[in-house]
Amino acid sequence: MTGVALAGRRADWAGRAAAAWAALYGTVALVWTVTGSGYPFGPGDGERETSMLRGMPASVGAPLFAAVLLATAVTALATTGRPAVRGAARTGILAFGWTVVAALLVVVPDVRLLTRAGYAPMVILGAPFGWPPVDYSEIITWPVANMAVCVLGGLLLARALLVWQFRGAGLCERCGRGKLAPQWTTPEGAARWGRWAAYLAAGVPALYAVSRFGWAAAVLFGLSDAHREEFGGDAVVWAGAGLGAFALAGAVLTLGLVQRWGEVYPRWMIGFAGRPVPVKLAVVPATIVAVFVTSASLGLASAGAFAKLAGDSALLVAPMALWPAWGPALAAATLAYYLRRRPECPACAPAATAPATPAPTAH
Known part of the structure; x- marks a missing residue:
């Protein structure tokens, strides 16, 4: 075959x-x-x-x-x-x-x-x-x-x-490469537009993290009682800090989609230093988060949640108003990362994967 x-x-x-x-x-x-x-x-x-x-x-x-x-x-x-x-x-x-x-x-x-x-x-x-x-x-x-x-x-x-x-379309059915593929799908093209998508996708969760750290600090120091009854006393502090830490980690990992350390493990990662980062290790979770964020932003918008921007919860809701841009930006940055790093496949380079035909011997 x-x-x-x-x-x-x-x-x-x-x-x-x-x-x-x-x-x-x-x-x-x-x-x-x-x-x-x-x-x-x-x-x-x-x-x-x-x-x-x-x-x-x-x-x-x-x-x-x-x-x-x-x-x-x-x-x-x-x-x-x-x-x-x-x-x-x-x-x-x-x-x-x-x-x-x-x-x-x-x-x-x-x-x-x-x-x-x-x-x-x-x-x-x-x-x-x-x-x-x-x-x-x-x-x-x-x-x-x-x-x-x-x-x-x-x-x-x-x-x-x-x-x-x-x-x-006459393209490689496994990875989409081919002579008819548009220019924006090439590694060079994806590097140009993917960089801006990654910066936007990292900026939104960073702002969200700042708001959650501020929320946790305000409750910790007695400056606010927001959502204290929902979380059960001081658990709201840990909830705010946990959400902030998760969002900040997500922002940093998003930057990895356009940084060298997102392609090759850095030196401080003992046992992995210098090895290439598996493409799916970045693409799969980033794709899932992009889907979750997009669906969440549409659901919140349909429920009128962003109308609270003018109310008492404005500081908590304001960063979430940027989620409609976060989801598509993260999806675009993830796609660009994949287009830059996708490996060769047998359908694109059959000659490289086919067994060599032995030369005929003279008698």
Whole structure:
């Protein structure tokens, strides 16, 4: 089997996985429809304030999920073959597929996924010491679990659609390279526009970190009682400090997308110094955070949360008003990092990966 054919078969894994996911989750949605129970969103969701699906009842949402997901399964299966369809049919398949991706990644989830990710370091590090005293059943709720499942499905479907698009455009179906690829996808082009995206994506969480450190300090020194009752006494100080530290770490790691130490481990990292940083180690978490931030900002905007900029919570909310720029900027910076560092693949360089043909011997 040639390197190109092997790469094509490997590239189809996302289409098969997305089809299996959509078929299974669509079947679950059919169960919601038939039984009238289990639908995780809408009025039955107890924490639906920032959910864009908060007004969609089960009688509408469950059959809608079932119909869209089962249609998505068929669409995903279609992406595993050669792009035989052309013209309006191809455009319609791509339009439907990318609409579903957008819904799964930024409409279905809300701010809860981001807040869980923000508090995760504190929960993980404090677990051996019994702090913070949390009820995990209140953290990983049924709606939150379904949001995570939808994000997973959206990422799988996005990969499947990209492979199919690359295939139809005459590009490498595994990585998107080719003579017809636009200039902005080259390492040089990505380095130019990716730098500004990374600076913006790092600046927003840095401002957020400053606001959370200030919030924690104000409560610690008795200058404010904001959210003290929500967190239980002085736990608000640790919450503010933890969120600030997480955001600041995220800002620093974002700068790594355009710094040398984001490509090669620095000398102080014993055991790793001088080795290249795996591309996926940066791309995967940054992509997930970009999705979480974008969905959170849309949910907050739909709930009118940014209207508090003129109220008592203005200092806490103001940095969050920049989140609509943070998510897309982080996604762009992550894409630029990938375009600069993506490795060679068998489909792009089949000659380099094919076994050498032995020269004929003279008799």
